[in-house]
Amino acid sequence: MMSETHSAVAAAQLRIEPFKVACSGCNLRELCLPLGISEAELERLSSMVATRRSVARGEALFRVGDPFASLYAIRAGFFKTSVSSEDGRDQVTGFQMAGELLGLDGIGTDRHTCDAIALEDSQVCLIPFHQLEDLSREFSDLQRHFHRIMSREIVRDHGVMLLLGSMRAEERLAAFLLNLTQRLRTRGYSASSLVLRMTREEIGSYLGLKLETVSRAFSKFQDEGLLEVKQRQIHVLKPEGLQALVNGSGC
Amino acid sequence: MMSETHSAVAAAQLRIEPFKVACSGCNLRELCLPLGISEAELERLSSMVATRRSVARGEALFRVGDPFASLYAIRAGFFKTSVSSEDGRDQVTGFQMAGELLGLDGIGTDRHTCDAIALEDSQVCLIPFHQLEDLSREFSDLQRHFHRIMSREIVRDHGVMLLLGSMRAEERLAAFLLNLTQRLRTRGYSASSLVLRMTREEIGSYLGLKLETVSRAFSKFQDEGLLEVKQRQIHVLKPEGLQALVNGSGC
DNA sequence: CGCGAGCTTGATGCCGATCAATGCATGTGG
DNA sequence: CCACATGCATTGATCGGCATCAAGCTCGCG
Numbered sequence: 001m002m003s004e005t006h007s008a009v010a011a012a013q014l015r016i017e018p019f020k021v022a023c024s025g026c027n028l029r030e031l032c033l034p035l036g037i038s039e040a041e042l043e044r045l046s047s048m049v050a051t052r053r054s055v056a057r058g059e060a061l062f063r064v065g066d067p068f069a070s071l072y073a074i075r076a077g078f079f080k081t082s083v084s085s086e087d088g089r090d091q092v093t094g095f096q097m098a099g100e101l102l103g104l105d106g107i108g109t110d111r112h113t114c115d116a117i118a119l120e121d122s123q124v125c126l127i128p129f130h131q132l133e134d135l136s137r138e139f140s141d142l143q144r145h146f147h148r149i150m151s152r153e154i155v156r157d158h159g160v161m162l163l164l165g166s167m168r169a170e171e172r173l174a175a176f177l178l179n180l181t182q183r184l185r186t187r188g189y190s191a192s193s194l195v196l197r198m199t200r201e202e203i204g205s206y207l208g209l210k211l212e213t214v215s216r217a218f219s220k221f222q223d224e225g226l227l228e229v230k231q232r233q234i235h236v237l238k239p240e241g242l243q244a245l246v247n248g249s250g251c
Numbered sequence: 252m253m254s255e256t257h258s259a260v261a262a263a264q265l266r267i268e269p270f271k272v273a274c275s276g277c278n279l280r281e282l283c284l285p286l287g288i289s290e291a292e293l294e295r296l297s298s299m300v301a302t303r304r305s306v307a308r309g310e311a312l313f314r315v316g317d318p319f320a321s322l323y324a325i326r327a328g329f330f331k332t333s334v335s336s337e338d339g340r341d342q343v344t345g346f347q348m349a350g351e352l353l354g355l356d357g358i359g360t361d362r363h364t365c366d367a368i369a370l371e372d373s374q375v376c377l378i379p380f381h382q383l384e385d386l387s388r389e390f391s392d393l394q395r396h397f398h399r400i401m402s403r404e405i406v407r408d409h410g411v412m413l414l415l416g417s418m419r420a421e422e423r424l425a426a427f428l429l430n431l432t433q434r435l436r437t438r439g440y441s442a443s444s445l446v447l448r449m450t451r452e453e454i455g456s457y458l459g460l461k462l463e464t465v466s467r468a469f470s471k472f473q474d475e476g477l478l479e480v481k482q483r484q485i486h487v488l489k490p491e492g493l494q495a496l497v498n499g500s501g502c
Numbered sequence: 503c504g505c506g507a508g509c510t511t512g513a514t515g516c517c518g519a520t521c522a523a524t525g526c527a528t529g530t531g532g
Numbered sequence: 533c534c535a536c537a538t539g540c541a542t543t544g545a546t547c548g549g550c551a552t553c554a555a556g557c558t559c560g561c562g
Binding site: 168169209210212213216231 | 517518519520526527
C-alpha cells in the first residue's frame with residue numbers, strides 16, 4: 001500500500017498510466033462508486049476501470065465543451081468545478097475530494113458543461129461511461145447505486161441554492177466549513193483541523209461573495225473564538241458555534 | 252382527445268384514477284421520458300405508467316420526508332419545488348411544467364427532500380421507479396435517456412447557482428423570463444405572451460430576491476419598453492433587450 | 503359591497519461590494 | 533543571500549443595491 005502510493009507519486013508526471021490498484025483494493029471503496037455491490041460486480045467494475053490519470057495542480061481534468069466519454073472517480077487530490085456566463089463571470093459549483101465523482105454534467109449533451117480544475121496534484125480513475133451503462137444493465141445494485149449518486153448530486157445542488165438564495169455572508173461561510181469538515185471526517189481526517197485547498201476568491205465564488213467578505217468573515221469568526229485562522233490553516237474551536245449560525249439563531 | 256381532456260377535468264377530484272391515454276398517444280411524448288425510444292420500449296413503458304393522479308392548485312404532490320416510490324411526469328399543469336432550512340427559510344428550487352419530471356430528489360435516500368406544490372390544477376403520470384429501473388436494464392435507449400434527464404437537471408442547477416451567485420436583480424429576472432418563454436415555446440405556446448402561474452414572492456424565492464425587488468424590476472422593464480405587465484399577464488416586447496441584460500452589457 | 507391576497511410604490515437603512523493600501527509567504531534571478 | 537516580484541490575504545473607508553418597513557392599490561370572490 002505504501003509502496004503503491006509512492007510509485008504513483010513518482011509517476012505523477014505521466015498523464016495517463018496503467019492502473020495499479022483494483023477497486024477491490026482501493027481504500028476509498030466505501031465512499032466511491034463500488035459501494036454496496038457484490039463481489040462479482042466489484043470484479044467486473046475493477047476490470048472496467050483500467051486507467052488512471054494524473055492532473056497537476058492548476059490543470060484541467062476537463063473543460064466546457066470537451067467531449068464526454070468517462071466519469072472520473074477521484075483517487076487522490078482535490079478539485080473545483082465551475083461554470084461561466086457569456087460575459088465571463090464565473091461561478092464555482094462545487095469542490096470535490098477523494099472518493100467523489102466528477103463528470104456527471106457531461107452525460108446530458110455528450111459534452112462537458114463545466115470546467116474541472118485540480119486544486120492540488122491529483123489522480124483520478126477513468127470510468128468509461130458506456131461501459132458503466134452496460135454493466136449497470138447487468139447488475140441492478142450497481143445501477144441503483146449510480147442512480148443514488150446522481151440524485152444526491154441534485155439534492156446537494158438544492159442545498160447550495162438555499163445557501164445562495166437565503167443565507168447571509170457569515171451563515172454561508174459557516175455552512176461551507178461545516179460541510180467541509182463533515183466530509184473530511186468521513187475520510188478519517190480530523191474534524192477540527194483542516195487546510196483549505198482553495199483561495200478566498202474561490203470560496204467567495206462558490207458562496208456568492210467577494211473575497212474580501214470571505215476574509216472578513218474568517219476574521220470575525222476568529223475574533224469570536226470559533227476558529228483559529230492562519231492563512232489556509234483552519235482550526236475549528238467551536239463547531240457548535242458555526243452550527244448555531246447556520247440554524248439562524250444569529251438573526 | 253378533446254373528450255379525453257374533458258373527462259379528465261371532470262374527474263379532477265379523484266386523487267388517483269385509471270390511466271386513459273398511453274404514452275404512445277400522449278402529445279407530450281416528445282418532451283417527456285419516452286423521447287427517442289423504440290416502439291417495443293414505448294409499449295412496455297406505457298403499460299408501466301398505469302396510473303395518473305390529479306393535484307389541485309395549492310396541494311402537494313409530495314413533501315419533504317415522504318417515502319419515495321415513483322417519479323412523476325407532468326401531464327398537465329404547473330408545479331414548484333422548494334426546500335427549507337431548519338429555521339424555516341425556504342427556497343424555491345424550480346418551476347416545472349408539462350412534460351417535465353418530478354421526484355428525482357427522492358432516489359438518493361428513498362425519501363423526498365423537497366416539497367412539490369401544484370401552482371394550478373394539475374395531472375401527473377406515476378412512474379414506479381423500481382419498474383423504471385427494471386425496464387431500463389432491458390432497454391439501453393431508455394436507460395440512456397433517463398441518465399440524460401438526470402444529468403440535465405444537474406446542469407440546470409448549475410445555471411441557477413450562476414444566477415444566484417453572480418447576477419444582479421434585473422439580470423436574474425431577465426434570465427428567468429427568457430427561460431420561461433423558451434420552455435413555453437418548446438410546448439407550442441407564444442414566446443411573447445405568457446401568464447405567470449406563480450406569485451412575485453415565489454419568483455423572488457427562486458431568484459434569491461424579495462418580492463418588492465421583483466415587482467420593481469418588472470416595473471422597470473415596463474418603463475423601458477421591454478415588457479407589458481398587468482399583474483401576472485406578461486407581454487414580452489423586446490426579448491433581445493432581456494437577452495442583452497443577461498449577457499451583462501448592462502454593466 | 504367589502505374582504506383579503508397579492509401587487510405596486512415610496513422612504514430609509516444595512517449588508518456586502520468596491521476601491522485602496524498594507525502585510526505576508528513563496529519564488530526567482532542577480 | 534539579498535532584492536525584488538508575485539500571488540494571496542487582511543484591513544479600512546466609502547458606496548450602492550437590495551432589504552426592510554410602510555402605505556396604498558387592484559382584483560377576484562363570497
